[in-house]
Amino acid sequence: MVxxxxxxxxxxxxxxxxxxxxxxxxxPTSGFAATxxxxxxxxxxxxxxxxxxxxxCHSDLHQARNEWVNAMPTTYPCVPGHEIVGRVTRVGRDxxxxxxxxxxxxxxxxxxxxxxxxxxxxxxxxxxxxxxxxYNAPDVHLGGVTYGGYSESVVVDERFVLRVDKRLNPAAAxxxxxxGITTYSxxxxxxxxxGQKVGIVGLxxxxxxxxxxxxxxxxRTVVITTSAHKAQDAQRLGADEVIVSxxxxxxxxxxxxxDFILDTVSAVHDLNALFQLLKKDGTLxxxxxxxxPVPVGVFDLIFRRRSFAGSLIGGIKxxxxxxxxxxxxxxxxxxxxxxxxxxxxxxxxxxxxxxxxRFVLDMAELKSGAKR
Ligand code: NAP
Ligand code: ZN
Numbered sequence: 001m002v003x004x005x006x007x008x009x010x011x012x013x014x015x016x017x018x019x020x021x022x023x024x025x026x027x028p029t030s031g032f033a034a035t036x037x038x039x040x041x042x043x044x045x046x047x048x049x050x051x052x053x054x055x056x057c058h059s060d061l062h063q064a065r066n067e068w069v070n071a072m073p074t075t076y077p078c079v080p081g082h083e084i085v086g087r088v089t090r091v092g093r094d095x096x097x098x099x100x101x102x103x104x105x106x107x108x109x110x111x112x113x114x115x116x117x118x119x120x121x122x123x124x125x126x127x128x129x130x131x132x133x134x135y136n137a138p139d140v141h142l143g144g145v146t147y148g149g150y151s152e153s154v155v156v157d158e159r160f161v162l163r164v165d166k167r168l169n170p171a172a173a174x175x176x177x178x179x180g181i182t183t184y185s186x187x188x189x190x191x192x193x194x195g196q197k198v199g200i201v202g203l204x205x206x207x208x209x210x211x212x213x214x215x216x217x218x219x220r221t222v223v224i225t226t227s228a229h230k231a232q233d234a235q236r237l238g239a240d241e242v243i244v245s246x247x248x249x250x251x252x253x254x255x256x257x258x259d260f261i262l263d264t265v266s267a268v269h270d271l272n273a274l275f276q277l278l279k280k281d282g283t284l285x286x287x288x289x290x291x292x293p294v295p296v297g298v299f300d301l302i303f304r305r306r307s308f309a310g311s312l313i314g315g316i317k318x319x320x321x322x323x324x325x326x327x328x329x330x331x332x333x334x335x336x337x338x339x340x341x342x343x344x345x346x347x348x349x350x351x352x353x354x355x356x357x358r359f360v361l362d363m364a365e366l367k368s369g370a371k372r
Pocket of ligand 1: 056057058059060062178179182201202203204205206207224225226227230264265266267268269286287288289290311312313350353357
């Protein structure tokens with residue numbers, strides 16, 4: 001049954017989409033402006049969430065500025081945001097996992113086929129469907145594309161809604177569902193542990209979480225950075241040592257010594273210099289996603305049988321495991337919280353590397369009189 005605005009009152013919940021406030025980019029160069037978007041009325045398995053905070057991932061910037069034009073072109077208007085923390089305001093009749101008032105999170109995924117091998121293994125990010133990303137993916141409910149967390153509220157299938165433990169600060173927890181899981185998952189997959197020497201390349205939003213996890217897993221953790229001034233912070237975050245990658249002598253000193261390197265760099269950079277740091281059989285896993293191809297010289301891989309791999313966020317089960325691990329171990333992101341109206345300023349500072357270590361947007365001003 002389809003309800004229209006002219007229908008008389010009924011006791012069944014409305015199926016009319018809601019109009020909610022958001023910040024959208026209208027072109028690669030426009031920056032963000034306030035607008036309104038539609039959100040579907042909750043279906044039986046849906047959770048409606050009032051968004052409290054949303055982190056700014058460098059992927060949001062790549063996507064808003066269409067820097068991934070070849071791999072994942074942007075549809076405008078674009079409302080990014082996949083580091084969402086909020087309160088449940090309504091649930092569909094069949095929802096079991098969540099109830100009104102719960103503190104929850106939504107990361108990069110909002111749907112998947114549920115039956116392919118990736119979904120079967122709890123790795124919905126590798127769904128053959130493919131998986132539906134939180135923004136800039138086809139929206140099967142309303143048409144157009146999905147819209148992310150730079151907005152007042154969102155409606156998501158309960159399978160993709162995560163529990164946030166009360167021990168976690170909601171703003172500092174938001175980046176965990178992208179920056180957190182994107183570093184936690186490969187460190188777990190490649191079994192990073194005590195007795196190993198692990199490099200984290202790039203001390204930004206992802207990198208600072210990678211340092212915290214590698215340290216928590218007991219590895220000797222080394223930050224490999226282009227920014228000498230981050231050395232003190234790196235140590236405070238859990239690094240045992242810092243290498244400034246522009247310093248060839250320092251790089252040479254560590255040649256052939258790393259078991260595992262996690263590369264979180266957002267721009268094209270010299271991968272071969274990093275391969276040389278790996279031991280025999282060592283692995284460099286890249287999660288950073290520059291839009292342009294990154295040149296790879298094969299000789300540094302062939303000699304010493306090194307591996308070069310990639311990794312994409314993490315599945316829902318592992319994301320919940322990571323959130324619970326963080327609550328248990330007192331881990332969260334180091335954040336600078338800004339009101340959502342300052343999103344353009346945050347982007348300019350992110351490009352300059354002027355962030356410690358994640359901007360998180362506060363959505364309070366999008367809702368007048370909302371309870372916090
Ligand atoms: P970010 O906060 O901007 O951090 C990136 C860091 O990379 C910077 O802090 C900087 O660290 C280093 N860097 C920047 N430009 C560089 C250059 N030209 N050469 C060498 N190093 C440079 O970004 P983020 O949010 O952590 O995201 C990082 C990347 O991961 C982005 O490309 C993003 O799209 C991608 N990502 C991938 C996934 C996935 O699932 N694979 C998920 C989320 C994000 P130093 O100052 O320490 O050198
Ligand atoms: Zn992200």
